[in-house]
Amino acid sequence: MSDTILNIENITKSFPRVMANKKVTFDIKKNAVHAILGENGAGKSTLVKILYGLLEPDEGNIKLNNKDFKVNSPAEARKQGIGMVFQHFSLFDSLSVKENLILGIDEKMSYSDLENKLQNISSRYNLPLDLDAPITALSAGEKQRVEIVRILLQDPQILIMDEPTSVLTPQEVESLFVTLNALVKEGRTILYITHKLEEVISICDTVTIMRSGEIIDTSSTSNQTAKTLATKMLGQKLDDLKTNYGHINDEVNFEVKNISCDFNDPFLTDLKNISFQVRVGEIYGIAGVAGNGQSELMDILTGENINIKSGSITFDSKKIEKYGPQKRRDLSISFVPENRLGHSAVPELSLSENILLSQFPENNFIKNGIILKNNVDDFANNVINDFKVITPGNDAKASSLSGGNLQKYVIGREISSKPKILIISHPTWGIDAGAEHSIRESLIELSQNGTSIIVISQDLDELIEITHKISVIYDGNLSKPFKTSEVEIEKLGLLMGGKNE
Amino acid sequence: MNSLFPSIVFRSQSSGLMNFFVPIISIILTLITGSIIFVLLGFDPVYALYTFFISPISSTYGISELFVKATPLALIAIGLSFCFKNNIYNIGAEGQLTMGAIFGGGIGILFHDTNAFWLLPFMIFAGAIGGALWGLIPAILKTKFNTNEILTSLMLVYVALFILDYLVVGPWKDPFGYSFPKSRPFSESGRMPLLFDGLRVHFGLIITLFLIFVSWFIFSKTIFGFQLKVSGYSPKAARYAGFNQTTLVLFAFAICGAFAGIAGLAEVSGPIGLLYRDISPNYGFTAIIVAFLGRLHPIGIIFASLVIALTYLGAEDAQLFLQIPSAVGFIFQGLVLFYLLGAELLINYKLTYKKLL
Numbered sequence: 001m002s003d004t005i006l007n008i009e010n011i012t013k014s015f016p017r018v019m020a021n022k023k024v025t026f027d028i029k030k031n032a033v034h035a036i037l038g039e040n041g042a043g044k045s046t047l048v049k050i051l052y053g054l055l056e057p058d059e060g061n062i063k064l065n066n067k068d069f070k071v072n073s074p075a076e077a078r079k080q081g082i083g084m085v086f087q088h089f090s091l092f093d094s095l096s097v098k099e100n101l102i103l104g105i106d107e108k109m110s111y112s113d114l115e116n117k118l119q120n121i122s123s124r125y126n127l128p129l130d131l132d133a134p135i136t137a138l139s140a141g142e143k144q145r146v147e148i149v150r151i152l153l154q155d156p157q158i159l160i161m162d163e164p165t166s167v168l169t170p171q172e173v174e175s176l177f178v179t180l181n182a183l184v185k186e187g188r189t190i191l192y193i194t195h196k197l198e199e200v201i202s203i204c205d206t207v208t209i210m211r212s213g214e215i216i217d218t219s220s221t222s223n224q225t226a227k228t229l230a231t232k233m234l235g236q237k238l239d240d241l242k243t244n245y246g247h248i249n250d251e252v253n254f255e256v257k258n259i260s261c262d263f264n265d266p267f268l269t270d271l272k273n274i275s276f277q278v279r280v281g282e283i284y285g286i287a288g289v290a291g292n293g294q295s296e297l298m299d300i301l302t303g304e305n306i307n308i309k310s311g312s313i314t315f316d317s318k319k320i321e322k323y324g325p326q327k328r329r330d331l332s333i334s335f336v337p338e339n340r341l342g343h344s345a346v347p348e349l350s351l352s353e354n355i356l357l358s359q360f361p362e363n364n365f366i367k368n369g370i371i372l373k374n375n376v377d378d379f380a381n382n383v384i385n386d387f388k389v390i391t392p393g394n395d396a397k398a399s400s401l402s403g404g405n406l407q408k409y410v411i412g413r414e415i416s417s418k419p420k421i422l423i424i425s426h427p428t429w430g431i432d433a434g435a436e437h438s439i440r441e442s443l444i445e446l447s448q449n450g451t452s453i454i455v456i457s458q459d460l461d462e463l464i465e466i467t468h469k470i471s472v473i474y475d476g477n478l479s480k481p482f483k484t485s486e487v488e489i490e491k492l493g494l495l496m497g498g499k500n501e
Numbered sequence: 502m503n504s505l506f507p508s509i510v511f512r513s514q515s516s517g518l519m520n521f522f523v524p525i526i527s528i529i530l531t532l533i534t535g536s537i538i539f540v541l542l543g544f545d546p547v548y549a550l551y552t553f554f555i556s557p558i559s560s561t562y563g564i565s566e567l568f569v570k571a572t573p574l575a576l577i578a579i580g581l582s583f584c585f586k587n588n589i590y591n592i593g594a595e596g597q598l599t600m601g602a603i604f605g606g607g608i609g610i611l612f613h614d615t616n617a618f619w620l621l622p623f624m625i626f627a628g629a630i631g632g633a634l635w636g637l638i639p640a641i642l643k644t645k646f647n648t649n650e651i652l653t654s655l656m657l658v659y660v661a662l663f664i665l666d667y668l669v670v671g672p673w674k675d676p677f678g679y680s681f682p683k684s685r686p687f688s689e690s691g692r693m694p695l696l697f698d699g700l701r702v703h704f705g706l707i708i709t710l711f712l713i714f715v716s717w718f719i720f721s722k723t724i725f726g727f728q729l730k731v732s733g734y735s736p737k738a739a740r741y742a743g744f745n746q747t748t749l750v751l752f753a754f755a756i757c758g759a760f761a762g763i764a765g766l767a768e769v770s771g772p773i774g775l776l777y778r779d780i781s782p783n784y785g786f787t788a789i790i791v792a793f794l795g796r797l798h799p800i801g802i803i804f805a806s807l808v809i810a811l812t813y814l815g816a817e818d819a820q821l822f823l824q825i826p827s828a829v830g831f832i833f834q835g836l837v838l839f840y841l842l843g844a845e846l847l848i849n850y851k852l853t854y855k856k857l858l
Contacts, residue, residue: 329743337741339737371722
């Protein structure tokens with residue numbers, strides 16, 4: 001037991017409708033880089049938030065150096081020797097590096113003390129910093145360095161890194177790995193949260209794999225390959241196809257060609273030369289771990305972002321890449337973005353009013369600028385009945401519906417007008433199993449009636465269940481399409497982890 | 502043990518009933534605080550509050566004056582609600598009012614010896630155009646250059662006031678005015694008709710009620726009103742729906758400016774009858790309070806404009822009978838806004854005492 005620094009025993013944490021951690025148990029060895037690997041929603045973040053005092057577990061114990069460890073705030077966690085570098089930086093952009101460091105540490109420190117300590121840290125761990133530079137002038141990698149230094153100033157035993165490479169360039173990643181190795185050599189322990197298989201193999205000593213809130217395995221990385229990790233991370237996915245795609249003919253009616261888009265923003269993923277074709281009645285799936293360009297691609301497909309660098313979108317032999325959302329709807333293209341509240345629906349408005357967010361040419365909702373309330377109400381009632389939305393009525397606010405019900409309503413609104421194309425992002429994200437099933441069913445039914453559907457989803461099970469073709473997006477690149485019925489799950493897992501063999 | 506200082510936590514469910522009561526609670530708290538201030542100043546609070554809030558409207562003339570003051574407040578506030586519903590913070594209504602008065606008043610001065618039925622409608626139209634143009638400046642700056650409309654619209658208030666200043670001491674000065682900084686009086690047909698003999702309440706009130714009705718219709722029945730509402734609640738949903746945000750910003754500012762401009766013209770062609778320096782006791786700023794006190798709702802704004810108009814009258818009476826500065830009126834307006842914002846916060850957030858170890 002002497003080489004174990006942290007024992008996690010039976011940690012359970014549930015949120016309304018989800019159990020984020022189920023009896024999570026594993027040990028973390030001192031003086032090592034320990035990875036927690038899992039898909040989004042596997043429960044990684046919940047676990048580290050518990051360790052860092054941001055969440056309280058429902059059950060279970062944590063022992064740090066064989067002593068009970070219980071903290072109620074990040075400040076306490078830091079005092080006990082646990083520091084964390086978040087995926088999104090919490091720095092004041094307008095202040096200098098020095099000012100941010102002084103503000104960020106819990107104890108009082110003079111500038112000269114700080115500078116002495118910093119020199120020491122900078123040279124020891126390969127973390128050069130310009131103390132007087134304003135944060136705005138720094139690259140993502142440099143900002144991360146400031147965050148790491150801020151934590152190191154407090155001399156933690158355990159450093160938690162949450163998806164640290166997600167915003168870094170390959171060169172910055174390399175330099176980060178040098179730093180991490182130096183830290184481990186000093187006797188510190190690093191808890192490394194990631195979904196990237198390569199990183200686990202190259203810098204971590206031990207890996208704990210999580211899936212749906214449970215620990216699948218904890219083992220040394222030395223006898224693992226990306227393939228074995230991918231299988232464990234994704235689980236045995238069932239090839240349970242209930243779909244029949246005999247109705248698909250060879251006619252392509254939606255084509256994306258060489259779309260590239262630069263954002264110049266560390267929190268957005270640039271899209272690189274994305275191309276794919278969808279045939280009439282086909283369900284085309286785009287898999288991938290969150291943050292690899294899905295929402296950026298979605299905005300371009302819906303027309304919410306028409307500032308692309310190059311490329312084209314063709315529908316029914318019309319170039320539509322410069323069309324806004326309404327013009328695309330006029331061509332019978334329909335969209336359901338990922339977020340219901342505040343994007344595909346306005347929570348403060350009634351269900352009836354929410355119908356008006358998405359109007360198709362055949363809807364008779366407006367005459368001379370005046371809303372024909374009866375028509376809108378009728379349409380809303382039909383959606384509520386046809387899609388079995390549970391609600392007191394069409395005048396209920398959208399915010400009063402459960403996630404699943406609102407999603408059924410939004411999808412119902414979009415497919416009641418029988419669109420030629422439906423573009424849908426994360427159709428069953430965050431909703432209960434019943435609603436999930438009925439949504440997937442209606443998508444399959446819709447495609448059998450000749451609608452082409454593009455589904456962007458992190459849920460590989462879902463894509464395998466309903467799609468005809470599937471491709472993977474990773475760091476803004478889209479893989480070639482695979483026939484869903486023939487593709488190996490490991491292959492997809494590798495692509496999702498950025499490994500292209 | 503609980504922490505000594507509360508922290509502010511988001512409420513998952515806000516109460517609809519409390520939402521309705523917020524303005525009323527704010528007014529009651531204002532009255533309580535007001536009486537404390539009166540006591541500290543050495544007055545009997547009952548007498549002081551009576552002088553402030555009851556005696557000004559205890560005569561027909563007083564009630565007429567209440568409507569005279571409420572007219573511009575309500576008209577500007579309903580205009581502002583076009584912007585505020587869209588989450589655009591136009592606080593330059595005072596400047597748009599001034600520009601409306603200059604444009605409309607300019608027509609009045611140009612035709613100072615004309616008596617014709619078309620003169621007043623022409624002046625009203627010019628006033629609306631002047632206010633709308635002035636409102637479009639921050640709108641265009643915002644949509645083209647992404648400037649902050651709070652700053653630009655506010656700064657343009659002072660530009661408008663200086664233009665008015667320049668005009669009434671310079672080119673538009675009344676040649677028979679003994680060098681006083683004022684313009685010629687408008688002709689009789691360039692004045693707002695009075696609604697009752699001997700009272701100052703004028704036709705501007707009818708225009709205001711009409712425009713409030715039109716605004717209510719736009720907000721609740723038209724797709725334009727719906728688009729304003731959606732982009733105020735959630736710009737992302739508005740983008741998803743494909744609403745043109747630039748157009749919405751321009752229209753909201755233009756409508757607000759036009760309403761403020763008409764209010765300005767109604768002041769100079771109503772009770773005043775000419776252009777001079779101080780045409781408005783900050784109606785354009787006070788209307789912001791009216792708009793929020795009325796919760797951006799047409800009916801609410803009518804009531805709120807009467808309440809705030811009363812603080813103007815009360816301040817005059819307090820100066821007269823209690824010998825306290827009329828600025829007390831502004832204190833009351835400030836208090837109402839303060840409590841309103843405070844209550845608003847507590848509708849959506851609650852205070853909790855965090856557990857300490």
